[in-house]
Amino acid sequence: MTVLMRATGLSRDYRLPRERLFAPRPLRRALRSVDLEVVENETLAIIGESGSGKSTLARLLLALDRPTAGTVEFRGRPVVAGSSRSLHWLRRETGIVFQDPYASLDPRMSVGRIVAEPLQALRIDGDHRARVAEVLGQVGLDAAAGDRYPHEFSGGQRQRIALARAIVHRPALLIGDEPLSALDVTVRAQILELLRTLRAELELTIVLVSHDIGLVHHAADRIVVMKDGEIVEHGPGDAVLDSPQHPYTKALLASVPTLGRKRL
């Protein structure tokens, strides 16, 4: 069991806009001293509701934001937000998929260019065209898709394109920030299946940030539950879902609408 990523005492405070003219700007503690380990080849889900700090945590793991306190390490090497040059090594090891595939793809770039962009930005050697065609195939699109533009694709196909871009440079870690939330139910099932296939084929470590218990239940090995910037519970997926310990986790799970089918 190798630890791929480790966060220690991670905190992030935000100054909110002034509410009155001479009042000090209020402080929002988005993350309060969080410790987290991501183990190689696991799928770890970070669940919680709006404002729980889960997206802030994901941003700090990828050095997209600077912590107020605490440290992040990737394979033992410190992750420090800074210039793109100093983070080059981290970008090669990581990929991210965002929630809304309508917002995350540049409408003026062809799909081929979008997917090849990480290869160019990270100056990865090799035949980029061949690699793009290969990765489009892995996410279930045909190579001809590379010549088309995002608006020609449905939401589910766009999320496949976003996934192709996230894995084109063969990262070790894939982070998904609500990757299924904007999709229709049948498309969600397809993308979930794709995530599982990719994980097995590419031996990816995956961190899923989500409020979707259904997705987490079907995808995660381990679950971390967040509330008000703190981790309130963590453990193996089945254990957390079947016998939650913290009152907040219990309340969260009790609110999830189910189909009312008996478990097999």
Next chain:
Amino acid sequence: MTLQVEDLSIGFGDRTVVDGVSFEVADGQRVGIIGESGSGKSLTALAVLGLLPEDARLSGSIRFNDRELIGLADWRMANVRGRQIGIVFQEPRTALNPIRTIGRQLVEPLLIHRLIERRQAKATAIELAAAVRLPDPERIVRLYPHQVSGGQRQRVGIAIALACGPGLLIADEPTTALDVTIQAEIIALFDRLIRERGSSLVFITHDLAVLSQVSSDVIVMASGRIVERGTVRGLLDAPQHPVTAGLVQASVATSWEGRP
């Protein structure tokens, strides 16, 4: 019979987007309409409210309490909308007016339909806020939508929709934008208010699990047509149409069955 939709078709240019849809909602009945994006479920709802864009082609019949709504003059339709048929939209952030206080928006339908006097407005707003269990009603009516949470905004949306005591409430994905604990609270609120007032409900969603909490009767739409109707239980156990089977399969594959 509250609502009778017969052979409703909606088109834009040479495209037909809703094609020969017929269904009925009886007094006090709750009907769910389920389908994916583009299935025509929201357009059907907008047609009932007379809110389709000007360039839409509309044919068929929509009868509400035995009155034909298609072709009704705008000012007559305005008398039906809000007063006899209420609507709750998906995104309470965009459905509410950002520069008017919550209190003013709560009583707006009552003032427009002249059901209360202006001097009663403040007291009525506080009553409405209390009815949907908004915290500290006297304070919240003075706030603006951005100053309250998403769940509270949706409570405001529901209070507005129910302010005039409509016989029919249409809810278009009312909980999709909300966190799951808030979603559970809002569904419970819907359930209570509709039962208390005896209104009929048309609940539009793409989520079978959410629908099963609200209504047992369900219509499945795909590509502008009704492909199947029945009960949620029946659809889950034995879907007839391939589209329904796909929806059920996908729902099972992405949902959680609850604690054992």
